[in-house]
Amino acid sequence: MSTVEAEKPTYVYGLVKADAVIPDGLTGLGPSGRVSTISHGRVAAIVSDVPVDRPLGVRGDLVAHEAVLDTVAARGAVVPMRFPAVVEEHAVVDELLAPNEDHFATLLDSLDGRAQFTLTGRYEQDAVLREVLLGDDEIRALREKVRELPEDASYYDRTRLGELVVRALEQRREVDGAGIIDRLEPFAVATVANQLAAPDDVVNAAFLVERGRQEEFENAVEGVGEELAGRVRLRLLGPVAPYDFIPEE
Amino acid sequence: MSVATQRSGGGGGGYVERAPGGGSSSLADVVELILDKGLVIDVFVRVSLVGIEILTIDARVVVASVDTYLRFAEATNRLDLYEKGGKDLPGLVQGITEGGAKGKTSGVLEAAAEKVNDMLASNREQQEVRRRPARQRARENEE
Numbered sequence: 001m002s003t004v005e006a007e008k009p010t011y012v013y014g015l016v017k018a019d020a021v022i023p024d025g026l027t028g029l030g031p032s033g034r035v036s037t038i039s040h041g042r043v044a045a046i047v048s049d050v051p052v053d054r055p056l057g058v059r060g061d062l063v064a065h066e067a068v069l070d071t072v073a074a075r076g077a078v079v080p081m082r083f084p085a086v087v088e089e090h091a092v093v094d095e096l097l098a099p100n101e102d103h104f105a106t107l108l109d110s111l112d113g114r115a116q117f118t119l120t121g122r123y124e125q126d127a128v129l130r131e132v133l134l135g136d137d138e139i140r141a142l143r144e145k146v147r148e149l150p151e152d153a154s155y156y157d158r159t160r161l162g163e164l165v166v167r168a169l170e171q172r173r174e175v176d177g178a179g180i181i182d183r184l185e186p187f188a189v190a191t192v193a194n195q196l197a198a199p200d201d202v203v204n205a206a207f208l209v210e211r212g213r214q215e216e217f218e219n220a221v222e223g224v225g226e227e228l229a230g231r232v233r234l235r236l237l238g239p240v241a242p243y244d245f246i247p248e249e
Numbered sequence: 250m251s252v253a254t255q256r257s258g259g260g261g262g263g264y265v266e267r268a269p270g271g272g273s274s275s276l277a278d279v280v281e282l283i284l285d286k287g288l289v290i291d292v293f294v295r296v297s298l299v300g301i302e303i304l305t306i307d308a309r310v311v312v313a314s315v316d317t318y319l320r321f322a323e324a325t326n327r328l329d330l331y332e333k334g335g336k337d338l339p340g341l342v343q344g345i346t347e348g349g350a351k352g353k354t355s356g357v358l359e360a361a362a363e364k365v366n367d368m369l370a371s372n373r374e375q376q377e378v379r380r381r382p383a384r385q386r387a388r389e390n391e392e
Contacts, residue, residue, distance in 0.1 A: 009301050014287070050301055057304030059276060066279045070270030082287035086301050095292040107288075118282065129325050143325055158326075162318025165325050199317065204281075225264035233266070237278055240270035243286040 007088035010038075011056075012096065013046040013068045014241065015079040015104050022046065023071055029056075029064035040097035043104040046072060047092060056084050066240075073241035077111040079104065080241040107247075113211050114189055115239035119221060121180060121202040121232045123169065128200065128231065132168045139164050166199040176232065177203040183224050187217040192244040202232050206244035214239070 011029060016022070018039040026035040028048030037044040046068060050056065065083050072078045087096060097104070133140050142161045146154045173196065180203045185191050188207035196204055209217045218236070225234040268274060274282070 052301065055302035055304045062279050062283065063274075063276065066274060066283050067271055069283075070274075074269075074271055080283070080287040082285070082289045083283050084303055085290075086303070087292050091292055096290060100290065125324060126328060129321075129328055130330065133325065133328065133330055139325070140330075146322065147326055158322040159315055159318045161325060162320065162322035165321045166318060169321075199321065222263050222265050229264050234264070235266040235268065237268045237274065237282070238270055240282060243282055246286070246288050248289075 009050045009086050010089045011048050011050045012081050012085040014081050016044050017108050018042050018044045020076050026068050029061045038092045040093045041101045043101055045092050069241040077108045078241050079107055080243050111242055114208050116242045117207045117238035119236050120204045121234045123200040169199045173202045181205050187220050208245045
C-alpha cells in the first residue's frame with residue numbers, strides 16, 4: 001500500500017464519441033502541449049498532461065481549455081467539462097468513462113449535429129441615453145440641475161442622476177433583450193438567457209442551433225442586428241462547445 | 250439588399266460582429282464562456298488526491314456601484330440633447346450613430362475586463378484586485 005506509484009495526473013477537456021476524429025494541431029495546457037483521447041466503449045475523453053510545477057488556472061490554461069473544446073466543437077458533438085478537470089490517468093476509464101458510458105453516450109447523441117452560439121448586445125450609448133433623457137422628466141430636470149452646479153457641490157445629485165439612468169437602462173433592456181431572444185428562439189433547439197453585467201448590456205444569450213439551420217440562424221441574427229443598428233450593437237460568438245447546455249448533475 | 254454574414258474572422262461587412270471560437274477568442278470571451286460551465290462529475294472533486302494545486306478564479310465583476318452611477322451621470326451630462334436644432338428622436342438617434350460617437354462609459358467594461366485580466370494573470374493578488382475599486386472611488390472623491 002505504501003509502494004503505490006505516484007499516478008500521472010491527467011487533464012480532461014471534454015467528451016466525444018469514441019469514433020469522433022479529433023482535429024490535428026490542438027495545443028494542450030500541459031508541458032508536452034499534446035492532446036489525445038482515451039476511449040472506452042462508445043465514448044472517449046479528450047485529455048492531456050498537466051503542469052505539475054505550478055498551480056493550474058492561469059490565463060493560458062483557460063484559453064487552452066476553450067481552444068481545444070471549441071476547435072473540436074466546430075467539427076462534431078462534444079461535452080465540455082467544467083474547468084478545471086484533473087484526474088489520475090487510470091481514473092479516466094475506471095471512474096469517469098466506464099461508470100458513465102450510457103449517460104455520456106446519451107448526452108452526446110442529444111448534442112449531435114448541434115452547436116452553441118452566444119449572442120451579446122450592448123446599447124449604443126449616446127443613442128440610448130438620449131432616449132432615456134427625452135423620455136423621463138425627472139432625469140432631464142436632475143441633469144439640468146447637475147449641469148448648473150460646480151462639480152464638488154453636485155456629488156450627491158450626480159450619483160442620483162447616474163442611478164436613475166442605470167435603472168432606466170435596466171428597465172429598457174428587459175424589454176429589448178426579451179425582444180431579441182424572442183426573434184431568434186424559433187431558430188434554435190434550446191435557448192439560455194445569461195445574466196447581464198454592465199447597465200448598458202442588452203442581451204447575453206446562448207442558442208443551441210442545428211448545424212443544418214446555422215445559416216438560417218446567422219441570417220436571423222444579422223436581420224435583428226440590421227434593425228437595431230444605431231441603437232444596439234450585437235456580437236455573435238460561435239460556433240462553440242455547448243457550455244450552456246450541459247445539464248447539472 | 251442582402252448583407253453577407255461574416256462566417257469567420259469577425260469585423261467587416263455585416264451588422265453583427267462575429268467571433269469564431271477555438272483559440273481566437275479574447276480572454277474576456279473565454280472567461281465568460283467557460284467559467285462555471287460544463288459537466289461536473291464526482292471524480293473531479295477529488296482533485297486534491299492528484300496533488301495538483303488549482304487556482305480559484307472568481308471573475309464575477311460587479312459594476313453596479315457609485316462608480317458606475319457617476320460614469321453614467323457624466324455620460325448623460327455630456328450629451329448634447331438639442332443639437333442641430335431639435336430633430337425628432339429617430340433622427341437624433343441616427344445622427345449620433347453616424348457620427349460614430351463612442352460612449353465614455355465603455356470604460357467601465359474595459360476596466361472590468363482589465364480586472365479579469367489581472368485576476369487571471371496573477372490569481373494570488375485577488376484581494377489586491379478587489380480593493381482597487383475602493384481606491385478608484387476615493388481618488389474620484391478627492392478630485
